[in-house]
Amino acid sequence: NKQVIFRGYVSGSPEETDMEVRESTVTLGVPEGSGGVLVKNLYLSCDPYMRLRMRKLDLPSYRDSFEPGSPITGYGVARVLESGHPNFKKGDLVWGMTGWEQYSLITVPETCFKIEHSDVPLSYYIGLLGMPGMTAYAGFFEVCSPKKGETVFISAASGAVGQLVGQFAKLFGCYVVGSAGSKEKVDLLKNKFGFDNAFNYKEELDLDAALKRCFPKGIDIYFENVGGKMLNTVLLNMKLHGRIAVCGMISQYNLEQPEGVHNLMNLILKRVRMEGFLVTDYYHLYPKFLETVLPQIKEGKIEYVEDIAEGLEKGPAALVGLFSGRNVGKQVVVVS
Numbered sequence: 315n316k317q318v319i320f321r322g323y324v325s326g327s328p329e330e331t332d333m334e335v336r337e338s339t340v341t342l343g344v345p346e347g348s349g350g351v352l353v354k355n356l357y358l359s360c361d362p363y364m365r366l367r368m369r370k371l372d373l374p375s376y377r378d379s380f381e382p383g384s385p386i387t388g389y390g391v392a393r394v395l396e397s398g399h400p401n402f403k404k405g406d407l408v409w410g411m412t413g414w415e416q417y418s419l420i421t422v423p424e425t426c427f428k429i430e431h432s433d434v435p436l437s438y439y440i441g442l443l444g445m446p447g448m449t450a451y452a453g454f455f456e457v458c459s460p461k462k463g464e465t466v467f468i469s470a471a472s473g474a475v476g477q478l479v480g481q482f483a484k485l486f487g488c489y490v491v492g493s494a495g496s497k498e499k500v501d502l503l504k505n506k507f508g509f510d511n512a513f514n515y516k517e518e519l520d521l522d523a524a525l526k527r528c529f530p531k532g533i534d535i536y537f538e539n540v541g542g543k544m545l546n547t548v549l550l551n552m553k554l555h556g557r558i559a560v561c562g563m564i565s566q567y568n569l570e571q572p573e574g575v576h577n578l579m580n581l582i583l584k585r586v587r588m589e590g591f592l593v594t595d596y597y598h599l600y601p602k603f604l605e606t607v608l609p610q611i612k613e614g615k616i617e618y619v620e621d622i623a624e625g626l627e628k629g630p631a632a633l634v635g636l637f638s639g640r641n642v643g644k645q646v647v648v649v650s
């Protein structure tokens with residue numbers, strides 16, 4: 315059983331060498347009466363929150379840190395090989411928390427979702443049809459309270475979550491602009507995902523001028539993925555009664571001391587609602603989400619770009635690549 319082992323707590327930027335690929339000789343099976351499920355992992359997900367689990371910390375309502383010397387864990391798509399749980403049987407496809415290894419024993423299978431629709435790429439269940447898709451859906455529709463015709467800005471817009479927020483907002487009838495870190499990503503935003511405009515934040519000397527160029531009358535909704543300087547500048551450009559959905563702050567994850575946030579007075583002056591959220595609070599909406607999105611995929615109304623790393627050996631590089639923007643679209647690791 316090939317595994318990706320977490321070597322020890324990380325400070326600063328994570329490196330490939332913070333993980334190592336090893337072969338385990340332990341034979342896995344479902345212990346009698348345990349209620350567990352043995353799975354063969356097919357696809358593993360690289361997600362920014364995994365960086366937070368690489369340090370020794372307990373953020374309230376966040377997942378535990380990884381355990382040094384053990385395989386890292388994360389979202390994956392897997393096939394059931396052996397089941398001790400009444401809800402799952404051999405051959406079922408599932409998505410949920412699993413190990414970065416070829417085979418995993420899932421001890422709390424209730425946390426997994428059974429995959430009922432396999433006529434789409436199965437890797438979508440760690441992206442478009444999985445946690446990131448639900449994040450975009452719940453974040454936009456439940457937290458942003460959008461209205462037709464409003465102006466929407468999304469940072470890290472070409473990523474797993476951002477590309478979907480933009481497409482949901484466009485389908486809903488909003489004016490949508492995204493920022494991303496390369497020309498290739500900006501082209502995707504404009505030409506594949508149908509954003510009204512996009513810019514490369516790494517090439518804009520003056521972020522405030524870039525936002526004023528794209529939003530001469532201001533921003534109604536900001537879908538926040540990055541934090542830091544971008545947030546400080548967006549705060550200067552919000553419209554009256556605007557909303558900021560705080561989804562993530564990837565620019566802060568490698569810092570020992572988070573940067574300060576400036577310009578918060580604008581929340582008062584513009585009566586802006588700024589609200590953080592966690593996708594796990596919205597999983598009860600998953601059936602409704604599938605009902606909405608599956609037809610949109612089949613009708614070609616939604617595009618999804620994935621960045622595929624082949625093999626567990628490529629997992630560590632793929633994961634740390636998120637923090638330099640190496641991934642173009644949803645970063646997936648193919649195990650089998």
Ligand code: NDP
Nearest residue numbers: 362473474475494495539561562563564565591592593639
């Ligand atoms: P992405 O697929 O967007 O990958 C991360 C991207 O972030 C990189 O490709 C890079 O794109 C950008 N990035 C990396 N470092 C920086 C930096 N220092 N400053 C600005 N941008 C940076 O990730 P996801 O779509 O999966 O996640 C997006 C955000 O959503 C993250 O903050 C994540 O933590 C959050 N999230 C929150 C959830 C919740 O429940 N609240 C659930 C899921 C995700 P670029 O080249 O454009 O810089």
